[in-house]
Amino acid sequence: MKNLFAILSLAILLTSCITEDVPDNTPKGNFEALWNIIDTQYCFLDYKHEEYGLDWDEVYRRYQNRLTDDMTKKELFQVLSEMLEELRDGHVNLVASHETSQYREWYDNYPANFVDTIQRIYLGKDYAIAAGMKYTILEDNIGYLYYGSFSAGVGESNLDEILNELSICDGLILDIRNNGGGMLTLSERLAARFTNEKRLTGYICYKQGPGHNDFSSPEPVYVEPATDRVRWQKPVAVLTNRRAYSSTNDFVGKMKEMPKAIIIGDKTGGGSGLPFSSELPNGWSVRFSASPMYDPDMKHLEFGIDPDIKVDMTSEDMSKGIDTIIETARIYLRNHKE
Secondary structure (H helix, E strand, O other): OHHHHHHHHHHHHHHHHHHHHOOOOOHHHHHHHHHHHHHHHOOOHHHHHHHHOOOHHHHHHHHHOOOOOOOOHHHHHHHHHHHHHOOOOOOOEEEOOOOEOOOOHHHHOOOOOOOHHHHHHHHOOOOEEEOOEEEEEOOOOEEEEEEOOEOOOOOHHHHHHHHHHOOOOOEEEEEOOOOOOEOHHHHHHHHHHHOOOOEEEEEEOOEOOOOOOOEOOOEEEEEOOOOOOOOOOOOEEEEEOOOOEOHHHHHHHHHOOOOOEEEEEOOOOEOOOEEEEEEOOOOOEEEEEEEOEEOOOOOEOOOOOOOOEEOOOOHHHHHOOOOHHHHHHHHHHHHOOO
């Protein structure tokens, strides 16, 4: 009986301690919860301090001063959203029933470098569609394949059929501009069609504690060739712009390591950290980056990947219905035929 009493007393004591640590559902409580979630679990705080001087403690002091006990939920949402924008991360979102916050400057501050009405000129009227991919053969015998979202599932058989159809071409343009990401498994599946051997494409770390640098040792990330499947053996030009983000950024990082691939266009938007979600006392959820990813030289991929050939669409070309980036890729592939 004494043992049972001791156990119950300990349980009550632990419950009391836990309850005291849970922020209450007030403007200050929700603010404290959000700031601490980012402080202990977000993976880029020190990196962004180095890159642009982010001081998360200073952010706390500045935004705490904007809180009032009687502020509305919309006013609180505005303050918390602006605080998260200090992270400059498109993977960081605050989600409430009335609104979702999103940091957009990673693409809003740059040229679009993609015009769908001009792209339709290149696709023509007889292009094929398979599992979210559009493809055709241009008049100079260059294959053109557009993949607009890594959320659009593409099966191994789809890729076999598409690459077989385009195998008569002298080269391939793989256009992933405006692809905002999706599933990392599809990034790996597609990249596996462009190598004949296992390749190191980068590293990933995992958060292991509350400290800003509490990460696991870097774990290598490899792409292995798709066995018993069609693999592309000719030059491929991957077209990018600032809206190539998240798992698309990951795909570009993988293709950087492929021997016959060239990246053409603008720097990608970045978004390399694997996203994770948590919840505030008022039920709002927050999504943020928790696992940093690196290239083979242990360079962060969070702020994007530079192309091998930097080129923007020009206003003169666009007025004529010409895509400067596609034309640059065509010239490159014609000069590198095998």
